[in-house]
Amino acid sequence: MIVDNSGELFNIGAHFMATNPIIKIVEPILAIGFIIHIILASILTLQNRGARPIKYDLRRQSGNCTWSSRNMYILGGLVLIFLFVHLWNFWWKIKFAGDPLLTEINVDGTTMENTYALVSGLFKSSIIYCFLYILGGIFLGLHLTHGFWSAFQSIGFCNQIWRKRLECLAKIFAFIIAAGFSIIPLYFMLGLAN
Known part of the structure; x- marks a missing residue:
């Protein structure tokens, strides 16, 4: 998309992801992992809150933990909203519902759906959606900042x-993920696409 305004590379990549047998195996495993993560995180958060029913009078946690680590449940909820919006607008339409923009095209002799038209159409039509998508990427990055190192701490x-x-x-990993999710809407917001 960024190096190819025609959308051919994006469509080739999307077609590869949709037809690769390894992706087809990993996709449901990843979905189950997300569901288990959400359930266990919710249970743990509720147990932690229930362990001390009376709140502390004064909290000065900024010295020993980050804002992200203190607000993982809130960030997780915001990431869940972002994930739902992302899946609804792209994955669901590509896999099940369809969309008028997903017409079949031929790229280098291979017939595939025009996923570039779907993605670019959404980002070109709504600057609000672009901002929300970038914000979702930032929330995901903040959530991963704490989650990444604390997973290693757990082991x-x-x-x-x-x-x-x-x-x-x-921080590096989270920045790369947040930038990866933000770069496509930024690309369209800055008018770099045709």
């Missing part, structure tokens, strides 16, 4: 040397 990498390294890697 024992919790000393100060590893924690600092993992927090740095988490």
